[in-house]
Structures are given as C-alpha cells and as structure tokens.
Amino acid sequence: MKLNKRPLVLILSFFLITTSTLASTNPSSNTEQKEPFGIILYNQLKIDRAILELEREATDGNTESQYYLGEALRKKNRYMTPEAQHWYESAAEKNNIYAIIQLARAKNDLCAKVGNCPPSKKTPAEWFELANKLVLPKAQNGDPESLYLMYEITLNREWLEKSANAGYPTAQYWMAVSERQGEGFFLIPGKREASVKKWLLLSSEGGYPKAMMDYLQILFEEGDVVGLRHWLETAAATGDQAAISNYGAYIAHTPDKIGYPLDLVKGYALFTLLKELEDSGGIGRYVERKSEEIREKMTSEQIEKSLEVAKDWKATHPPLSFFPDKLGR
Template sequence: MPVKLINYFITAIVCIAATPASASEPAHEVSPGIILYNQFKFDTAFTTLEEEARSGSAESQYYLGEALRRRSRYMTPEAQHWYETAAMSGSIYAMIQLGRAKNDLCATMENCPPSQKTQAEWFMEAKKITLPKANNGDPESLYLMYEITLDHQWLEKSANAGYPLAQYWMAVSERQGEGYFFIPGGRDASVRKWLLLSSEGGNPKAMMEYLETLYEKGEMESIRHWLEVAAATGEQEAMSNYGAYTSHTPDKVGYPLDLVKGYAIFSLLKELGDSGGVQDYVDRKIDKIAEKMTPEQIEQSKTVAQEWKDTHPPLSFFPDKLGR
C-alpha cells in the first residue's frame, strides 16, 4: 500500500480513536478522568471523574457510575445517583444502564436503591429520545435502539449505515451463529467483511480481530499495515505487538528492525503500571530490547516516545462503553 495511503488511514483513525469514550464526542473533549478509566487506572480515575462529574460533565457522570458499579459488581446507591444525574442530562447510555438494573446483582440481593423511574420507564425514556433519530438514519441511534430492544434488525441497520461498533458486533454475532449462509465459507467471509469495515471505521477491537484472520491466511503485508494502524489508535495490545515486532523481540511479521521505536513504545506502555496486568510483560520486553541497544539509542528513544505521545491518542484498553 502506498505510504500516502497508509498515512491517510493512520491520520483518520487517530482522529476517530481519540474519542474512546464516545464516537460522537470531539477528541478535545475526552476528559482526563475518562482517559484514566479507559486505562484501568481506577484508583486515580475515581477522584478525577468525581471532580469532572461535579462540574457538570454528563459523560464523566456516566463513567463515574460505570466505575462505581464495576468496582462493586452491582448497582450501588452512589453509582445509581451518578447514572441518574447523567440520564437527567440526556445520556442515553445512562438510561440504558438504569433500564438494565433489574438484571443486576442487587436485584438478586433485593437491595437495589430506589430510583427516580422504574427500569421500564428508563428504557421508555431512552427509546423516546433515540427512536426519532434512528428513524432518520442516525447510525449511533440505530445501534442504541439495538441496545434498548435487543432486536438484531437494529444492529444490522446500524452496521449497514456505517457505525463501526455495530459492524464489529455484527461480526461477533455471525461468528457465534447468527444468520443463514448457504454458500460454503459464506459465514467466514461475512465475518471478515464486517471486521474490515469496522476496522476501516476506526474500531480498535475490530482491528485486532481482523488481524487474526489475516494471520490465518498469512497475509503479511496487510498484517503489517493493520497492526501499525491499530497501534496508532493507542490500543495497548496492538502497541505491545507493534513494539515487539519492530524491535524483533521477536520478528514475526517482517518489519525493518527499529530498536529505538520498539523501546520507545514499551516505555510508553510502562506508564500503564500494573493496569490490566501488563506490567511484568512490559518490564521483561523493555529489558530485552535494551540489551541490544547503545546508551545513545536509549536516549534517542525518549524523544521518539514523546513525539508519539504528542501525536497519538492516549493508551487505552478500550473497554465497552455499555459495560455489562
């Protein structure tokens, strides 16, 4: 693929991936608290998200509710408070989580906190706002109608309208047996198609799964391209693989040896600490790469790391926004 085209893909996807919190939110509005949440730095994220939530950010209010619910593994009164605060500010995602609360652990424990609306009423409110937009063809609203109703037709409509997250879940659902394919190999081809479309739309999870299909077919040129694009989104696994392969620790895909870039990428991953349980792996890799480097190369890598950090989205595990 020509260099200009590769750079176009990376630039476009960086712009999309800079908004892991919301596909519709401009990159400059992604808050520090949400970045920390996406990096699984929960201890720091709680404090930062609460400051942002109290300042009136509906997105941070929603993510604070998510963080609190995930920490306790059920709907606590504090989590519900922040979901409801976000919902009253128009967050459809918060309304959906409040609508799902009947299936939460607190229902089994019979200690769900009182709500301003019933679960059914929150779903009705979400649908009342979302349905008109969906009927006008808004891709994200089509997807949210799927989350509200679990009607697969909405998911398919959203995917066909070009919403990358819906395209990803179309691939997942078809891989799990959804739909009918009469031509041998049709299912695999359709899954691959949806993963590619979602990848082209900037979805890092789709990119990583699309890479697996490329590995199976041995399509090395495409692997090199898509791994570089995935790493450019800040997806931590893609960055880890990209850093390892560019530094030939090991050389699996045929990148030119670049110890400085590989070391720089792992030095950035080191900033995650033990988030996601990656610290030991990162430490081992960075030591292994350093064994092959001169002090001058290690010093040079600091500049490369800073340049990457200045021109790429933050590192992220890209957790699902509508967490279960």
C-alpha cells in the same frame, strides 16, 4: 437475541498480549482530543485513580464524567450502589442515553438478585420507555449510532444490522461477532467466514480497535503479511495497548514475526509508554520483561533517543487505552 460480548478468539502464538475490552474510537491526535482525564484513566483501567478524577469532573457538571463515574463505581463494587445510581441519574437528567440505558438494565443487576437496589427516580420500564422515546426518532432518520442504541434497548438484531449497514463501526464489529457465533443464515460454504471478514474490515476502516485486532487474526490465518503489517501499525496508532505492545515488539525484532524493518528506538519508546499503564490489565511484568529484552540490544545513545520518540508519540497519538465497552455489562 443479545450477543455474547466476548472478543473473537485470537491465536496466542501470534498475539503477545490479547486485547481486553475496548471502546469505539477513531485515530486522532492528543491535540484534538477533548476527552476528560478521568475518562482516560477509566479507559486505562486505573479505576481508583479514575474515580477520584471523575468525581471532580462530575461535580463540575461534566455529563460524560458523570456517566463514567457511575460505570466505574458499579464495576468496582460489582453492583449498582446508591452512589453509582446517583451519578447515572445525574447524567440521565441531561438525557445521556447511555446512563438511561444502564438505569433501565438495573433489573438485571446483582442488587436486584439480592434485593438491595437503591431507590430509583424511575422504574426500569420507565427508563426504557424514556430511552426509546429519545433514540427511536433519530434511528428512524437513519442515524447510525441511534440505530445501534435501539439494538441495545430492544435486543432486536435487525437494529444491529441496520446500524452496521449505515456504517457504524461498533455495530459492524458486533455483526462479525454474531455471525461468528452462529447468527444469520448462510447456505453456501465459506459465506459465513467471508461475511465475518467483511464486517471486521469495514469496522477496522471505521477506526474500531477491537475489529482491527480480530481482523489481524484472519490475516494471520491467511498468511497475509502485508496486511498484517498495515493493520497492526494502524491499530497501534489508535492507542490500543495490545496493538502497541505487539507493534513495538515486532519492530524491535523481539521477535521478528512479520518482517518490519528493525527499529529498536521506536520499539523501546513504545514500551516506555506502556510502562505508564503500570500493572493495569496485568501487563506490568510482560512490559518490563520485553523492555529489558529490547534495551539489551541498544546503545546508550539509542536509549536516549527513544525518550524523544516516546514524547513525540504521546503528543501526536491518542492516550493508551484498553477500550472497555462504553455500554458495559
């Protein structure tokens, strides 16, 4: 059974902005990050700009950019266009498994429903066969990501559980989602909730921002302020825009929800960075309003200092991101 890929519900009175869709990442510095700029723009939901940059990178032969260009074009148009399929197939020819899976799913695309799917080099069944051929041997050898991809290929939840037990953060997150939605058998009251919390913690420890944000909800419900402070700061360090907006607001005491020491300079710096997202995800008005609220408390010297802090954060943290699922629907 395929899971309903929706984030676990967040209490809006705690989270100022709920996270959108995210993709798996581990915190790292920008100096270590080799991600193409087009993919960064895609993850920031700047789709039109991303397409222009991804086209350049894809034409230069970057396989990941070819895949993401297919994703961007398909999502922008809401169906599999000939151009999107071309770039998926370009990536698939280099054995990009994500592109192969998306091509296999074309039978469920809107184009299939209206009968205008572009001609493909293989049938969906043939693409699925290729995906299985490439992934199954690695999964049988215990590769965590391949175990998860077998779940995406087969829709068999046993592969998801194997991947989660093998330590793959994305699978651990979706195990939590599946159990929250009623999957699995738990006879003893409270065991389901405990298992959901366990998977979210493991996924959070593996660096998955979506899990961190959902784990924060559990900590909030339990009144674990120490845990809240730790995991919100950790989530912000991944580049997750929702975590950064909450962390920035709380350290600037606008409002003071969980007892962070007051730091107007850093709080304002983080909102300065969030302005770079413009109105991606519809956050523009909120960011502007919150920035003004913090700025009213600051001296001109503090505002000047915040520009340096923002520059340093940007140089030492991953890019801002909404983390859309890599294997999007």
